Amino acid sequence: VVGLTFLIDALAVTNLQRIQVIGDAEKLNVVRQHLYHELLFPVEPNFEFRPLPHSAGSLELQLETVRDPQTVPARLTWFPLEHPGGSLGYCLEVADKKLAYITDTTARAEADYLRHLSNSDLLLHECYFDDQNQEFSEKTGHSWLSAVTEVVRRVKPRQTALIHINPLAELLGNGFSLTENHRSNHKMLVAEDGMRIEF
Numbered sequence: 001v002v003g004l005t006f007l008i009d010a011l012a013v014t015n016l017q018r019i020q021v022i023g024d025a026e027k028l029n030v031v032r033q034h035l036y037h038e039l040l041f042p043v044e045p046n047f048e049f050r051p052l053p054h055s056a057g058s059l060e061l062q063l064e065t066v067r068d069p070q071t072v073p074a075r076l077t078w079f080p081l082e083h084p085g086g087s088l089g090y091c092l093e094v095a096d097k098k099l100a101y102i103t104d105t106t107a108r109a110e111a112d113y114l115r116h117l118s119n120s121d122l123l124l125h126e127c128y129f130d131d132q133n134q135e136f137s138e139k140t141g142h143s144w145l146s147a148v149t150e151v152v153r154r155v156k157p158r159q160t161a162l163i164h165i166n167p168l169a170e171l172l173g174n175g176f177s178l179t180e181n182h183r184s185n186h187k188m189l190v191a192e193d194g195m196r197i198e199f
């Protein structure tokens with residue numbers, strides 16, 4: 001959420017003409033009231049806020065690409081995830097490619113969101129904790145590695161990049177690393193800042 005403020009800079013240094021911020025209506029209200037409050041943020045961003053009307057659904061979008069001013073049609077699907085305070089998962093389909101974005105949730109093999117992930121070319125899935133922190137994962141509404149691996153094993157995305165990893169893990173000595181089985185059999189990798197993934 002904090003990164004939303006940096007989107008103003010993205011408008012300055014790319015060919016993007018406009019930015020739509022799409023999300024849960026209550027969450028967008030809180031973002032506007034607090035993150036962009038005039039006491040913290042001097043100018044109201046000229047983003048288009050697009051609150052989603054229900055907890056699940058889909059809509060058609062016209063996406064601008066960063067490299068050229070063309071727009072491409074896309075379909076956005078959203079659905080609720082298990083998390084204190086609620087969160088949404090998203091799938092974005094452009095041409096014959098499907099990107100799935102799952103963050104701020106506890107991965108479970110029987111979770112309802114798995115049915116939205118079939119045929120994903122790239123799954124971005126949160127993996128905040130290692131397997132030693134299952135209890136804390138559940139308490140904070142996050143995922144641990146073996147639970148995410150089980151989700152990947154079931155839905156078989158063509159690639160999976162792990163995101164939203166505990167930034168303190170290295171300092172606290174409870175980080176995880178992927179095995180050859182994760183990388184080769186499940187096509188999983190740990191996302192890094194600045195990484196570009198072709199899919």
Ligand SMILES: [Zn+2]
Pocket residue numbers: 104142164
């Ligand atoms: Zn989180």
